[in-house]
Amino acid sequence: MTTETGNPKDHTPCLSTNFLKETDWSVLSSREFQLLNENVTCSEYGVGEYIFYEADPCKGLYLVKSGLIAVKKIDIEGEQVILRLANPGDTLGYRPLLAGEQHRAGAEVIKAASICFLPMAIMRQLLISNHELGAGFLKRTAQALGEADNRFFEAVSLPARVRLIHLLMILRERCGSLIDDGSLFLELPLTRRDMASMLGIRPESLSRLVREIENEGLAHFSGSKITISNPASLLRELDAGLHQL
Amino acid sequence: MTTETGNPKDHTPCLSTNFLKETDWSVLSSREFQLLNENVTCSEYGVGEYIFYEADPCKGLYLVKSGLIAVKKIDIEGEQVILRLANPGDTLGYRPLLAGEQHRAGAEVIKAASICFLPMAIMRQLLISNHELGAGFLKRTAQALGEADNRFFEAVSLPARVRLIHLLMILRERCGSLIDDGSLFLELPLTRRDMASMLGIRPESLSRLVREIENEGLAHFSGSKITISNPASLLRELDAGLHQL
């Protein structure tokens, strides 16, 4: 069903302290960092490859060095629902590890990625030796829970159009740039299909929404590039459906 | 808008070690338990009262001794969406506390409740003095995240009917009993409106689904009492929409 190119074989310890500085791992001592780096296995993944599948046992964590990964579930008809994206610096698979469960979602590579695997046993060791690490993941998990609750809430109480606008505004932080004249430019690393999966709608419906917004002159879509001439008007529409950010 | 009866005033330390034995707090030492009990403020809440509101600052935790609480969000049209229920033994407000956020949902009493408040400062102290406590909440939060992801997934990929059946099967664990002849009996502590809010649909739609299922002879609904003559057939329908439990 999916392309299975590339091979996750090279075994070079490859985490720079630099890279980890801005992540959950920044609290590690240099000794702990060494333990981490000695036990990590780095691999390259091509687009379409899976890092792990739904219902797989959780064997450890995956640190995303580069690329983009979609965490998704598949329904009975084979349709995909994307739960979240993982960007460089993010850690994958920590939820099942901490919950003591198996994976409840799969992770598919969307943009060619470089990823380091950390076996569960080492992670447990680190969690015991460094309580700040656990505290960090605790905070992150609690925040993720808030976002997940919010996704459910929006899915059942907001029309697809407002959810699309919200998604664009969230993506703005990572993929957006402000242009001279105050207009907003986005270049999304997502296909239409992926965006639809994040919204929980069909690609056809997304297509229609895009066209509708385009026709209203609120934004201009060209492939994965989006120009929003008047961000304020979209934000106003968003506020009409939300109370908080 | 809501009835504001009862008064949360009495200040009796009221947590029995017995009660906490089966909760997240069982890992406390007797010294820590004493600290907990000395700083806890117990109150009685009547149906319809709020324990905290959406966007309130998080001042601490609430331990549910008895009763039933609905954690909910309200959309712009005033419609409610119930995110989860809190039963005796559950702790409320730990997510915002651990995430360092304000409340992102309100907590309304559904069945008259007895609830103990624990100030944030004491909780932080306990988290530092007893790492097992943090580990327990970490696990619980990670599990809750899995369930929240699943709710979103179901909301966008399953029809309301299947979600209703799933809800009944989840409620079975707490509100159900098996009758002699293999049929299943449920007595729900929820109004129709509450059930609809949990499914993210309107009460009218729920009413129609109930009638439909009743007409098919799959179950008999009478007020909050439900008799399911052939649970297997409902479970089969559920499996047709899910792969995992």
Place this chain on the structure above:
DNA sequence: CGCCAGGTTGATTTCGCTCAAGCAATGTGG
């Protein structure tokens, strides 16, 4: 060049919502 995947568009259907009325159970005041 022909193929194919990703995207768009149109026609139609369907599921759940809205609006409105009706009904039973409960409560309240005269």
Place this chain on the structure above:
DNA sequence: CCACATTGCTTGAGCGAAATCAACCTGGCG
């Protein structure tokens, strides 16, 4: 004790948003 609101639930008629089904672009690539 009865007349009358109130509340929770159900039912019906009509509507609308998104899904479905099917055709048709479009651009990249062997």
